[in-house]
Amino acid sequence: xxxxAFSQAQPASRPAxxxxxxxxxxxxxxxxxxxxxxxxxxxxxxxxxxxxxFAATCAIAEIDGVPVGWVSGYIPPETPDVLFVWQVCxxxxxxxxxxxxxxxxxxxxRDVCSDVRFVHSTITxxxxxSWALFNSIAESLDADLERxxxxxxxxxxxxxxxxxxxxxxxxxxxxxxxxxDAA
Numbered sequence: 244x245x246x247x248a249f250s251q252a253q254p255a256s257r258p259a260x261x262x263x264x265x266x267x268x269x270x271x272x273x274x275x276x277x278x279x280x281x282x283x284x285x286x287x288x289x290x291x292x293x294x295x296x297f298a299a300t301c302a303i304a305e306i307d308g309v310p311v312g313w314v315s316g317y318i319p320p321e322t323p324d325v326l327f328v329w330q331v332c333x334x335x336x337x338x339x340x341x342x343x344x345x346x347x348x349x350x351x352x353r354d355v356c357s358d359v360r361f362v363h364s365t366i367t368x369x370x371x372x373s374w375a376l377f378n379s380i381a382e383s384l385d386a387d388l389e390r391x392x393x394x395x396x397x398x399x400x401x402x403x404x405x406x407x408x409x410x411x412x413x414x415x416x417x418x419x420x421x422x423x424d425a426a
Contacts, residue, residue, distance in 0.1 A: 258306075263353075264303045268303050269293075275310045315329040322361075325359065356417075362413065363411050367406065387412070389410070391409055392408055
């Protein structure tokens with residue numbers, strides 16, 4: 244599947260504008276995450292750091308200046324070929340446009356991700372939307388998706404959170420991303 248199909252689903256209404264976040268976006272990102280059921284809460288300070296220190300590997304989507312989508316991620320220092328997707332959030336107002344895929348694709352297309360050959364994330368077993376998203380991304384990149392227990396309910400979360408499964412998509416070739424885009 245061409246990268247354009249991966250990164251540009253047809254919008255159902257006004258398309259969202261995707262860009263790297265700025266420090267001014269921290270409070271809006273925090274509010275968006277708070278209004279989205281099922282997401283783990285981070286502090287507003289965490290979102291401010293994501294919008295500044297990690298802006299190169301995060302993306303915000305807006306419609307008429309209002310945040311409607313967010314992806315936070317980073318490249319772990321020990322594994323420069325991995326983009327770890329920390330959180331994906333799409334407002335109910337903007338669902339059905341492929342926005343989550345477009346947000347992740349926008350980060351992968353940046354120069355900071357030139358060495359990235361894998362996408363990682365962690366997902367709880369019951370998060371159907373995230374499983375569908377990451378399976379779709381793996382299919383679009385013609386890459387394998389592997390999963391394994393990563394942070395376990397009792398061993399790591401002291402029984403307070405469901406087990407998180409590490410999802411690994413890859414390897415994929417960066418050149419292949421751009422070749423598919425040109426096709």
